[in-house]
Amino acid sequence: MRILHTMLRVGDLDKSLAFYTEVLGMQLLRRKDYPEGKFTLAFVGYGSEAENAVIELTHNWDTTSYVLGDGYGHIALEVPDVYKACEDIRARGGKITREPGPMMHGNSILAFVEDPDGYKIELLSPKRAD
Template sequence: MSKKGEFRVLHTMLRVFDLERSLDFYTRILGMKLLRKDDYPGGEFTLAFVGYGDEASQSVIELTYNWDRKEPYVIGDGFGHIAIGARDIYTLCDELKAAGGKVVREPGPMKHGSTHIAFIEDPDGYKIELIQVD
């Protein structure tokens, strides 16, 4: 049996239809770094890992691009969102919109709480919640 503290979330995987468009969104729009990108010719896919810090200490996002995909993915009704903490989400949303980002829920307090949130959408339609942190 493992002890508490021996576990850590390593990454979340998202399948993407257009890898370059997704990389542009996560790096240019959201300010993440491309940590690594590997092609797997035998399996005809590419994995790109993006995040705000090193994989050794931070959770990251794995973007999986299947080379033979002809249609965009359908996001299942079980997926909710990825959450990112940020300071001043009001200004951030203005900056994201100016950079071409799609804000789908303007910043404001939660419906049943006091936490301030906003939602943006990546090129494949995945929702990203921005949570105001101080």
């Protein structure tokens, strides 16, 4: 078994695709409209679905926003340099919600970014100590 994808419901697919591709540097791997169901699926990631876990962005055409709930945590991305990644993300219009620095009760360097729908994405250094 392996993880294939994580699905997120998004209110504005164009904004979400811009965030994940232009701000986080992912590739749009595939996109398909389902007119009879009134939804679109778009898959984004850092490599092919055959070799990597990806994110499925689901846009229901008649829904513009969602209540995130308290069960969702975050998606984690490893980046070579958390501080530089935050500079780059901010320069491309991304929203940093937790500035880069050491974990509160640990040694790993991390930061958090928020996508257009409010989903949190954690940025982690490859030199994690936790």
